[in-house]
Amino acid sequence: MxxxxxxxxxxxxxxxxxxxxxxxxxxxxxxxxxxxxxxxEVSGPNTFNLNLKKPKSRNLPPAEDGIHDPENEATHSLQHPLEAYKGLPTSEFGNYVDWVKALDQGKLRPRWDRADPNEEPFVMDLDIVRPVKASVPDVVFPHRQHTEWLFCSNCHPAIFKPQRLANQISMSAILLGQKCGVCHGKVSFPVETKTCRKCHSKPKPADWQPPLSEATLKNPWK
Amino acid sequence: MSSKIKRNVLKSMIIGVLAYMGAVGVPQPAQAEYADVVINNYADAAGMRPAVFPHWFHRIRFRCKVCHADLGFAFKAGGNKITMAKIIDGKFCGACHNGEISWSVENCAMCHSGNPGTPTHFHGSTVQRLIAPAYKPLQANDTKK
Known part of the structure; x- marks a missing residue:
């Protein structure tokens, strides 16, 4: 001892x-x-990176992912995600698979019709540019990638009115699961720092200046 | 003397490693695939495990349009009020899980494979992370069978 x-x-x-x-x-x-x-002296609640906990491992098999019951026999016959993702282009978020790229490269051929494997999607190639008030790059919405997967009626007119300037979109609405947030942040690519530039992709014009705030404009001592 | 100290150092190192492994072994938050949905509207009350819907698996085989436009699935976890009666009538999951396009409903445990007591939720959802209380999996001894 x-x-x-x-x-x-x-x-x-x-x-x-x-x-x-x-x-x-x-x-x-x-x-x-x-x-x-x-x-x-940093201790207790004042440690660094409290909210930056990263998942220790990615794409766990169903039996180890925390939501499937490992005591259920059929859980062990479910497919391992990594087995399904073999050969697909990777990304740094979500499922860590670039689904749009996989479809473009022909690595995936998901059906457009429930039963008919030969039916082709109705693709519309139209980019919508949305100017953004803040100093981040403007948003380009590509219809092509969306219509590869979805049908018009999925978004129009319930989520987005099919009309110019008729839709007010904000990041807070998106983060709360409205507008783009109906899918993005849930199934399609997540809303994270790594994904900002996927939508905010068009640089501001060279002569662009950030608008002055109202408080600055009203300042009597300027 | 020195060999004894060495042995004791080794012993304390082993204790340290064991303590580290213990800390790693504590229950971790769920690390399921992004967009996995747990649906537990009625399952728990009926004595079944909640159903788990993997978006990733279905996305490889079908485009979003098939379920969300043709079959009428709303964009809301638990918002479709799916029951087994609707499924055997060919609605919702039953449109494909009928033994023709995909395996049939007698494979109960393939869908009903979630941890008992897990609430309906969308794994990895931004909204859930921002405003809903953090989802914690139940302890192993809390699960009801």
Whole structure:
């Protein structure tokens, strides 16, 4: 027992020494120019990256994904996603598969009709440019990629009125699951920092200036 | 003496590794595929496991239009009020899961494969992450069979 405590204290001492040495070397680096950097004690609720928890592994088999019951025998006969995704172009979000690219490259041939494998989709190639008030690039909505998968009646007229300037869209509406958010953020590519530029893809005109806020315009001391 | 210390260091290292493994082994939040839907409108009350719908699996075989335009599935998890009666009448899932286009409804556990007690939800949904309370899977000993 005594030996064990000795060993633990020895290893603790080694660790402490390593830390001290590390701190010392950093202090000498900084100390030449300014006073040693004072760091706040960070603990408990003030740790870094509290909300940046990343999934430890991707595309788990059904039995390990947390929503399927591993005690159910049939769970183990369900397909492993990675088996289905073999050979498909990858992406950095969602299922980690670029579904649109997979369809364009002919790696997938999903049916357009329930029973007839030869029916072709009704594709409309029309880009809609939506100017954005904020300084982010303008939005280009491509009908082509959408009509490859969907039918007109899926979006028009219930979600989007098929008329220019008739639809008010905001990121808050999308994040709350309205407008584009009916699909994006749920099934089609998610709404994350990595995906901003998929929609916000058209750079602002060269002479574009961000509009001044009302508070600035009304400022009597300007 | 030194060999004893060595052995003790080894022992404490093993304890440390075990503690780390214990921490890793605690239940993790669900890491299902993006867009997997758990549907538990009636299943739990009827003594069945909730149904799990994998969008990824169906998207490889059918375009969105087939279910969401032709078959009339609303864009809402749990919003279609699907029952087995509707399915055997050829509506909703039953339009394909009829033994002709895909396997038939006697394979109950293929769909009804969710963890008992899981609420209806859309896995990976932005709305759910932003405004709904975080979904926590039940502990193993809480699940009702």
């Amino acid at each position: 005594n030996q064990k405590t000795k060993a633990i204290s020895f290893s603790c001492a080694v660790l402490m020494a390593a830390f001290m040495w590390n701190a010392q070397s950093h202090a000498t680096e900084v100390g030449d120019k300014a006073a040693p950097l004072m760091l706040a």
